[in-house]
Amino acid sequence: MPVPYDPANVFAKILRGEIPNHTIYEDEHTLAFMDIMPQADGHALVIPKTPARNLLDATPEQLAAVVATTQKVARAVKKAFAAPGVLVMQFNEAASGQTVFHLHFHVVPRFEGTELRPHAGGATDHGALAAHAAKIRAALEG
Structure with a gap:
C-alpha cells in the first residue's frame, strides 16, 4: 500500500514559507536552496x-522540471566552487536513505581526495550558507 505524501514534511514547510532557507534558484515549478547539513561547501537541494514523495510517485512533468533545474544548479555549483566534478544524488524510500519524503536531488561539488562530511553532522552556520548561495546565484547569472 503506497504511503501518502505528508504535507508536514520540512520541504513542504519551506515551500509554504514556514521555515527559512537560502534560495539559489526558483521558477514556476521548482526551488533550489542550500542544504543546512551540507556534506561539502556548496551542497544544494532541488525540489x-x-x-511528490520521491521519484517513484512523481509525474513525468515534475521529473522533467526538477531534472532540468538540477542540471542548471549542478553547472552553477561546479562553476561557483571551481570543482572538477559534481555529485547528484537522489534517494527513494527509507531503505535507500531517504529521510525527507518530498522528492529532492542533492547537488554536491566534488574534489578528488576530499571526503564528504556526514549528512547528519548538524546545521552549518547561516552566514556561510548565505555566502555559498550568493556564490551559486552569481554563477547562475554569469
Whole structure:
C-alpha cells in the first residue's frame, strides 16, 4: 500500500514559507536552496514545488522540471566552487536513505581526495550558507 505524501514534511514547510532557507534558484515549478547539513561547501537541494514523495510517485512533468533545474544548479555549483566534478544524488524510500519524503536531488561539488562530511553532522552556520548561495546565484547569472 503506497504511503501518502505528508504535507508536514520540512520541504513542504519551506515551500509554504514556514521555515527559512537560502534560495539559489526558483521558477514556476521548482526551488533550489542550500542544504543546512551540507556534506561539502556548496551542497544544494532541488525540489519540485508540488507534492511528490520521491521519484517513484512523481509525474513525468515534475521529473522533467526538477531534472532540468538540477542540471542548471549542478553547472552553477561546479562553476561557483571551481570543482572538477559534481555529485547528484537522489534517494527513494527509507531503505535507500531517504529521510525527507518530498522528492529532492542533492547537488554536491566534488574534489578528488576530499571526503564528504556526514549528512547528519548538524546545521552549518547561516552566514556561510548565505555566502555559498550568493556564490551559486552569481554563477547562475554569469
